[in-house]
Amino acid sequence: MCGKERIVASDRKTVEVSRVYKSFGGTTVVKDISFEVRAGEIFGLVGPNGAGKTTTIRMLMDIIKADSGEVKILSEVLHESTKNRIGYLPEERGLYRKITISETLDYLSALKGFDRGLARERGRELLQRLGMLQHQRKKIDELSKGMGQIIQFLVTVIHDPDLVILDEPFASLDPVNVKLIKELIFELKGRGKTIILSTHMMNEVEELCDRILMIDRGQAVLYGNLAEIKSRYRNNSVLFEGEGNWNGIEGVVGSKDHGKYTELFLDGHTTPQEVLAALMRKGVRIDRFEVSTPSLNEIFIQVVEGER
Incomplete structure (x- = not known):
C-alpha cells in the first residue's frame, strides 16, 4: 500500500x-x-x-x-x-x-x-x-x-x-x-x-x-x-521561489527571506490566488508557489509558549 x-x-x-x-x-x-x-x-x-x-x-x-x-x-x-x-x-x-x-x-x-x-x-x-x-x-x-x-x-x-x-x-x-x-x-x-x-x-x-x-x-x-489543526494555526502567507520583482503587489504586507525561497505575508483580505495572479501579471518567473503551512513542531512551540 x-x-x-x-x-x-x-x-x-x-x-x-x-x-x-x-x-x-x-x-x-x-x-x-x-x-x-x-x-x-x-x-x-x-x-x-x-x-x-x-x-x-x-x-x-x-x-x-x-x-x-x-x-x-x-x-x-x-x-x-x-x-x-x-x-x-x-x-x-x-x-x-x-x-x-x-x-x-x-x-x-x-x-x-x-x-x-x-x-x-x-x-x-x-x-x-x-x-x-x-x-x-x-x-x-x-x-x-x-x-x-x-x-x-x-x-x-x-x-x-x-x-x-x-x-x-x-x-x-x-x-x-x-x-x-x-x-x-x-x-x-x-x-x-x-x-x-x-x-x-x-x-x-x-x-x-x-x-x-x-x-x-x-x-x-x-x-x-491533524489537517484541521494545521489549518487552524496556518499563517496567512505563501512561499514563493523564482526570479523577478515582486515588490508592490497589493495585499502583501511583509516578507521573510528563507534562503532559497521567500515567505510573503498577506493582509486579511488578500488570497493566495490573487497574489499568484499578480506575480504572473508582473512577469515574475515562478519556480515554486504554495500556501504556507506550519509544521507540527512549530505549532507545538507556539501552543506551549502560549500556555507558559
Missing part, C-alpha cells in the same frame, strides 16, 4: 479515556486527560520527552492504575482476554536473548493465544518482507540493535491484533528500516487495525497520523484532526 493513501477511519471507538489523573510521590504526571481513538485510524500521542506519554500508555495497558478517571479498550475495561487483541511495543525493549528469532516469534505469539501454524506462516512472511528470513535461526543476542528493534516490532504484530500501541517505534532504526516499518503501519491501517503512535518526532506524526493528542507537562494542549 502506498504510504500516502488514506483509509477513512470508522466512528467506532477502540479506546476511550476520560478525565484520567496519575501522580507519583506527590507529583502529578498526567492531569485530567481525555481522548478517544477510532477504529482504523493512526492516532498520535505526541509531546516532548517527559510529557506523560509513556505513563498514559501504561495506563491504557493496565500496567499502572490511574488514580482517577476511566479507561476503556475495545468498549470495555481492560482484562486478560482483551489483552490478546492488543499489540504493544514498549519504550523499553526486552526479548529473550538466548533463543532464535523463529523461537521468539513462536513463543510470544503462543502467549497471545495465536495459532502456532498461522504464527509461523505469518512470521516467515514478515521476515521475508523485511529481508530477514535468512537470519531466522540467529539468536537475539547476535543481532544488531536495529535488527533487534525490527524483531520487537514483529513480535508486536504477529498475532494480528486489533489495536497496536507503539511507543517510540523508530528509535535505533536506519532510514531503510524506518521506511519498511512505516509501510507495515499503513498496511495495518488498511486492514482496519487501530494504531496508537507515541513519539516526540513531530515529522513522523505529520506523515503517519490522522488525529493527535499533544501533551505537555502531563496536560493535553492540543487534540483533534
Whole structure:
C-alpha cells in the first residue's frame, strides 16, 4: 500500500479515556486527560520527552492504575482476554536473548493465544518482507540493535491484533528500516487495525497520523484532526521561489527571506490566488508557489509558549 493513501477511519471507538489523573510521590504526571481513538485510524500521542506519554500508555495497558478517571479498550475495561487483541511495543525493549528469532516469534505469539501454524506462516512472511528470513535461526543476542528493534516490532504484530500501541517505534532504526516499518503501519491501517503512535518526532506524526493528542507537562494542549489543526494555526502567507520583482503587489504586507525561497505575508483580505495572479501579471518567473503551512513542531512551540 502506498504510504500516502488514506483509509477513512470508522466512528467506532477502540479506546476511550476520560478525565484520567496519575501522580507519583506527590507529583502529578498526567492531569485530567481525555481522548478517544477510532477504529482504523493512526492516532498520535505526541509531546516532548517527559510529557506523560509513556505513563498514559501504561495506563491504557493496565500496567499502572490511574488514580482517577476511566479507561476503556475495545468498549470495555481492560482484562486478560482483551489483552490478546492488543499489540504493544514498549519504550523499553526486552526479548529473550538466548533463543532464535523463529523461537521468539513462536513463543510470544503462543502467549497471545495465536495459532502456532498461522504464527509461523505469518512470521516467515514478515521476515521475508523485511529481508530477514535468512537470519531466522540467529539468536537475539547476535543481532544488531536495529535488527533487534525490527524483531520487537514483529513480535508486536504477529498475532494480528486489533489495536497496536507503539511507543517510540523508530528509535535505533536506519532510514531503510524506518521506511519498511512505516509501510507495515499503513498496511495495518488498511486492514482496519487501530494504531496508537507515541513519539516526540513531530515529522513522523505529520506523515503517519490522522488525529493527535499533544501533551505537555502531563496536560493535553492540543487534540483533534491533524489537517484541521494545521489549518487552524496556518499563517496567512505563501512561499514563493523564482526570479523577478515582486515588490508592490497589493495585499502583501511583509516578507521573510528563507534562503532559497521567500515567505510573503498577506493582509486579511488578500488570497493566495490573487497574489499568484499578480506575480504572473508582473512577469515574475515562478519556480515554486504554495500556501504556507506550519509544521507540527512549530505549532507545538507556539501552543506551549502560549500556555507558559
